[in-house]
């Protein structure tokens with residue numbers, strides 16, 4: 395009931411453009427740990443000037459987050475780290491489910507090396523498991539993830555699919571980041587997903603944030619990428635697995651933030667919480683310099699309605715960029731959907 399009221403209130407406060415909110419976040423991304431067993435070339439945690447330490451959120455602090463934000467409808471339970479390395483990840487999932495939260499998790503699944511572990515993961519209560527699978531070539535996997543574990547990742551997916559059997563939960567997706575290093579492999583990734591029996595292959599163009607301008611990870615010729623995707627779409631017309639290639643092609647020009655003063659509604663809807671309690675606007679914020687507060691040191695409501703957040707809402711409502719990462723935001727699609735609805739009432 396509380397969540398339903400919060401949802402209605404939140405929608406009204408967006409339409410009204412309120413800066414101080416009665417509603418609390420509906421969506422949370424939470425980082426159980428920032429420790430990892432891989433060192434991917436596109437991941438900000440591996441940059442020389444990455445400014446966070448590596449560590450775990452304690453279970454007690456995790457409960458504190460859930461207590462302070464009782465309105466969470468949907469939680470993504472990973473940050474910049476491998477969530478399955480957290481010693482209490484399954485307790486965390488169980489507790490969130492007990493509180494009626496829909497849960498998804500990105501993982502490289504290297505931790506899953508026995509049928510027993512696969513069973514544990516499948517029975518955890520997780521709604522969606524998004525497995526990172528960026529290639530079907532073990533050398534490219536090693537190049538991207540700096541980890542000679544392609545075979546382990548494939549074996550883990552097989553164990554997980556087997557453990558799920560004919561049940562429908564969790565949904566098992568591939569989350570495949572498109573990079574210069576792997577874009578010619580898109581078709582094979584689709585084929586692999588289909589053969590392994592995953593439910594969806596979700597391709598995502600690499601996010602270059604505001605730091606990867608010259609790193610050589612974004613596909614150098616976007617035209618080549620476009621034609622590669624079109625080719626794969628027609629060659630793999632009959633592939634059994636669902637995928638988002640059609641959507642990506644149709645929205646090819648929307649990979650980045652659209653031109654114009656469009657508002658970002660993220661500060662009305664969500665927060666990204668670091669293992670040490672740092673609260674950030676969304677998962678694009680990879681640096682602690684953008685923390686708007688610390689949920690383990692301050693009352694969450696004071697952060698959510700503090701001066702910083704009110705100023706951010708004020709600026710975002712006017713369509714101001716706000717932060718360097720906002721200029722390269724590739725998760726702006728949801729904002730455009732909300733904008734179309736809000737526009738009917740205001741603007």
Ligand SMILES: C[S@@+](CC[C@H](N)C(=O)[O-])C[C@H]1O[C@@H](n2cnc3c(N)ncnc32)[C@H](O)[C@@H]1O
Nearest residue numbers: 436437472473475476500501502526569600601
């Ligand atoms: C940061 S990881 C954390 C979870 C886990 N360690 C994993 O790799 O799945 C979450 C997802 O973000 C993806 N990712 C990492 N860097 C990215 C980038 N620059 N752009 C887009 N996705 C990225 C990863 O491939 C992974 O699928």
Ligand code: SF4
Nearest residue numbers: 430432434437474475
């Ligand atoms: S993408 Fe995931 S596995 Fe790779 S370094 Fe980042 S957190 Fe670790």
Ligand code: SF4
Nearest residue numbers: 658660676678720723
């Ligand atoms: S514009 Fe994008 S990066 Fe910036 S807060 Fe909004 S969703 Fe996050």
